[in-house]
Amino acid sequence: MSCSDVSPFRFGIIADPQYAAIPPHAPMDRYYANSLAKVAEAIEVFNGWELSFVMTLGDIIDRSFRSFDDILPVYGKLRHEAFFLLGNHDFSVSAGHLSEVAARLGMPSPYYSFTRHGWRFIVLDGNEVSTFAPPEGHPHRALAAQMLAKLEEKGARNAHRWNAALSDVQFAWLGDEIAEAAAAGEKVIVMNHYPVHPPSEHGMWDSERIVALLASKANVVAYLNGHDHVGNYAKAGSCHFVNFKGVVDTESENAFAIVELHPERIEIRGFGREESRTLVY
Numbered sequence: 083m084s085c086s087d088v089s090p091f092r093f094g095i096i097a098d099p100q101y102a103a104i105p106p107h108a109p110m111d112r113y114y115a116n117s118l119a120k121v122a123e124a125i126e127v128f129n130g131w132e133l134s135f136v137m138t139l140g141d142i143i144d145r146s147f148r149s150f151d152d153i154l155p156v157y158g159k160l161r162h163e164a165f166f167l168l169g170n171h172d173f174s175v176s177a178g179h180l181s182e183v184a185a186r187l188g189m190p191s192p193y194y195s196f197t198r199h200g201w202r203f204i205v206l207d208g209n210e211v212s213t214f215a216p217p218e219g220h221p222h223r224a225l226a227a228q229m230l231a232k233l234e235e236k237g238a239r240n241a242h243r244w245n246a247a248l249s250d251v252q253f254a255w256l257g258d259e260i261a262e263a264a265a266a267g268e269k270v271i272v273m274n275h276y277p278v279h280p281p282s283e284h285g286m287w288d289s290e291r292i293v294a295l296l297a298s299k300a301n302v303v304a305y306l307n308g309h310d311h312v313g314n315y316a317k318a319g320s321c322h323f324v325n326f327k328g329v330v331d332t333e334s335e336n337a338f339a340i341v342e343l344h345p346e347r348i349e350i351r352g353f354g355r356e357e358s359r360t361l362v363y
């Protein structure tokens with residue numbers, strides 16, 4: 083399909099570039115430095131399409147605040163609007179830089195929403211209650227330690243330090259945004275770094291309440307995430323949960339997608355290792 087055809091509303095997705103100027107981790111098949119070329123390749127493809135925006139689903143870097151200086155200029159070649167959300171590795175920076183990450187990515191705030199063509203996109207900060215993102219001494223750090231300890235006690239599969247949770251304030255905001263969208267006649271797509279469904283070792287610590295909320299709202303169509311680099315898919319209620327594959331994995335194969343929103347379905351066009359899917363709603 084060429085750009086001159088009458089187009090449905092489309093946007094691009096990139097997940098987990100995890101760029102850093104460091105050697106590869108061969109056992110995990112992660113090639114951190116190669117992500118510059120892979121993101122540039124994705125952007126070249128995106129620039130050939132009419133897209134409303136491109137969202138990167140977190141883990142833009144693997145470590146070091148100065149890694150942003152290398153990868154963000156690559157996004158400067160994108161002719162579409164670039165949106166970001168925060169992943170756990172984006173906070174693998176020195177303590178002094180923790181509070182600067184969202185601003186460095188040009189984000190209006192760590193979580194936010196925006197509307198396009200009768201759709202509301204709700205962008206979560208899945209790292210808000212974690213052992214790594216809040217500043218030292220912040221109450222969210224102590225709360226994260228408590229939540230993690232409880233999950234470890236239960237033998238929960240997602241009891242890992244590289245997962246996290248929403249604050250009650252952010253969770254209430256999510257509910258309010260969905261309700262406001264319903265009142266405005268808008269369909270909703272939620273975006274976050276972490277998976278919440280199906281349950282997995284990569285899932286958010288408070289996945290259950292998030293899934294219960296999203297699955298119970300008729301106007302919530304999809305939840306899009308990264309973090310688990312192998313990808314995944316499931317459905318709860320009428321909400322489709324799509325986990326996109328990580329760019330950083332493999333030496334040369336890429337993974338990104340173009341999402342097309344039709345009146346009755348979502349078409350995901352996968353490139354490289356990313357799968358194509360048709361999701362009816």
